[in-house]
Every structure is written in C-alpha cells, then in structure tokens.
Amino acid sequence: MAINSSLITHDNFRAAVADYCNRMTEPAVPGWPIRKFLNQLDRYYACYVLIGLFYAGDDDAPAATLARLQAESRLSPRQTATLVQTLSTAGLIAVESDARDRRQKVLRPQPELIREVGRSCACFVAAFDRLTGQDLSRELERSPDALGRLIARSRSVIRQSDTVIAAFPRVFAAAGFDCGYQLLVGVMAGHYAEGPTHRVLTYKAMAERFQVSPSHVANVFAHFRKHGIIAPEKSGAVRPDFCAEFEQWCAAEMQHYAKLMA
Structure with missing residues (x-):
C-alpha cells in the first residue's frame, strides 16, 4: 500500500497517533471479559470475519453461517464452532434463521461485539479526522451497523490482497502474542507521553489494565526485545526504527479505513 505522505508529515500526526494509543489503552x-477474549489474534480475526460476513449479506453475498465462518476463519473447524458457542453463551451473537433459507442459521453479531472488534478501526478513523478536518468517525460512534459495514468492506479488500498489518513485520509479530497488540499500544502511549502526564506503566499496572498476569507481560516484553521493538536494557525504550514502522502502520490503517468510507 502506498501511504499518503501528507498524513505522516502533518504537524499533528504524532499527536493523533498518541491519541489513538491512549484511546486503545482505556480500561475495558x-x-x-470480551477484550481479554479478543486479545488472541486468531480469535479477533475470526470475529472480524464473522462481522464482515454478516454485513456483506446485506448485498446478497453468502450469509454469516457457521460453515462460511469455518471456511474463512484461521481457526480449525472445531475451534471455530467453540468460538461461536462461547460468543452465543456470552450474548455477543444471536443465532437466527436466515430469511432467505429458513434451514440455515445466521450468526448475527451484537452491538457490543461490533464495537469491540471495530474499536481500533474507529479510533484510526478518528485520528484521520483530526488530521484532515473531516468527521467520518461520527457515524461509526453513533451506529454499530455503520461500523459493521466498514468491517465488511475491509474484509472484502483484504481477501483480494492481504491484511494491512502483514506489511509491518514487527507490528504483526507483536500482535501474534496473546495481548501483544494491547501491550504494544500501551508501550507506544508511554513513548509519546510528555511532561507531568507521562505514564510509565509497570508490569503489574499493565497486567491489571489488560487483564493478564505480570509474568505474561514480562514474557511479551522479552519478545518485544527479541524482535527489536524495544531496547534490550531494562529501560524498555522504543527503538527509533520501530517507532517509524509503527507510525507507518498507523498511517496505513488511517488511510485504509478512510478510503473505505469515502
């Protein structure tokens, strides 16, 4: 993806990225514990696909059935069935008869699931609005259906090419660890903070915020060091070359979702 350089060179770009990070690290x-449940990338992606299938169904595309989800999610068929059962038990999806074929059962995502899965999408659009003076995010904040349709359009694009994150290897590697992306964004929020509001979250504080154990936070940070995301010393400073990659990733995501809303 060719990134519009006017985003990254904008005077307020880093402030917009910092705001994205702060919004993404707000307590659940x-x-x-839906956020904890979705902190595993494969589960998150499967839910993303589920929402995409459901809203693509508005255009007579294949409905969001278990069989369709099993064919497209990156989980095994058994894991996908377990995921659907868990979401149903938690009230995050409703299982309904398809109006076009009463024999088929459609998986209808509930607003809580759409908002949580689409949280990063909506925050990136809000960051884009801040840089461009547009107001695209208002509709996403108002309507879970609008957010669901955006996810459906994104699913259609990435099926034809690849996910945006695949072009950013260290961001992708971080997201592959349980709670890895949340912890990464927490690190970046601290990196961008300045002055008396500067926050340096301890392992314990991060564990409490993201509903994992301190030992898990320590393990993920060890992977961050191994992958060249943070410096090897205990300071945990973000490496400048990774900061550049993260900012490119943020610009690419802003551009991806804003284009789909045009």
Whole structure:
C-alpha cells in the first residue's frame, strides 16, 4: 500500500497517533471479559470475519453461517464452532434463521461485539479526522451497523490482497502474542507521553489494565526485545526504527479505513 505522505508529515500526526494509543489503552467496561477474549489474534480475526460476513449479506453475498465462518476463519473447524458457542453463551451473537433459507442459521453479531472488534478501526478513523478536518468517525460512534459495514468492506479488500498489518513485520509479530497488540499500544502511549502526564506503566499496572498476569507481560516484553521493538536494557525504550514502522502502520490503517468510507 502506498501511504499518503501528507498524513505522516502533518504537524499533528504524532499527536493523533498518541491519541489513538491512549484511546486503545482505556480500561475495558465491566462485564464479560470480551477484550481479554479478543486479545488472541486468531480469535479477533475470526470475529472480524464473522462481522464482515454478516454485513456483506446485506448485498446478497453468502450469509454469516457457521460453515462460511469455518471456511474463512484461521481457526480449525472445531475451534471455530467453540468460538461461536462461547460468543452465543456470552450474548455477543444471536443465532437466527436466515430469511432467505429458513434451514440455515445466521450468526448475527451484537452491538457490543461490533464495537469491540471495530474499536481500533474507529479510533484510526478518528485520528484521520483530526488530521484532515473531516468527521467520518461520527457515524461509526453513533451506529454499530455503520461500523459493521466498514468491517465488511475491509474484509472484502483484504481477501483480494492481504491484511494491512502483514506489511509491518514487527507490528504483526507483536500482535501474534496473546495481548501483544494491547501491550504494544500501551508501550507506544508511554513513548509519546510528555511532561507531568507521562505514564510509565509497570508490569503489574499493565497486567491489571489488560487483564493478564505480570509474568505474561514480562514474557511479551522479552519478545518485544527479541524482535527489536524495544531496547534490550531494562529501560524498555522504543527503538527509533520501530517507532517509524509503527507510525507507518498507523498511517496505513488511517488511510485504509478512510478510503473505505469515502
């Protein structure tokens, strides 16, 4: 993907990225631990596909059935069935009869699932708005259906090419660890913070924020060091070359979703 350089060279670009990171690290709402559940990349992607299938169905495309999800998710058929059962039990999807074929059962994602899966998408669009003076994110904040349709359009694009994240190897590697992307964004939020509001989250604080154990945080940070994301010393400073990759990733995501909303 060719990235529009006007985003990265904008005077407020890093402030917009910092705002994205801060919004992404806000505490989860009380209730069923949906954020913790989605912190595993394969589960997140499967839910992304489920939402995409459902909203693509608005255009007479294949409906969001278990069979369709099993064919496209990156989980095994058994894992996909277990995922669907878990989401159904948690009230995050409804299983309904297809109006076009009553024998088929459609998986309807509920607003809570759409908002959580689409949280990063919506935050990137809000960051794009900040840089361009547009107001694309208003509709996404107002309507889970609008966010679902955006995810469906994104699914259609990445099926024909590849995911945006695949072009950013260290961001992709971080996202592959359980809670890896959340921890990465937490690190970047601290990196961009300045002055008296500067936050350096300890392993314990990050564990509490992201609902994992301190030992898991330590293990993920060890992987971050191994992959050249943070410096090897205990300071955990973000490596400048990785910062550049992360910012390219953010610009690519802003551009990807904004283009789909045009």
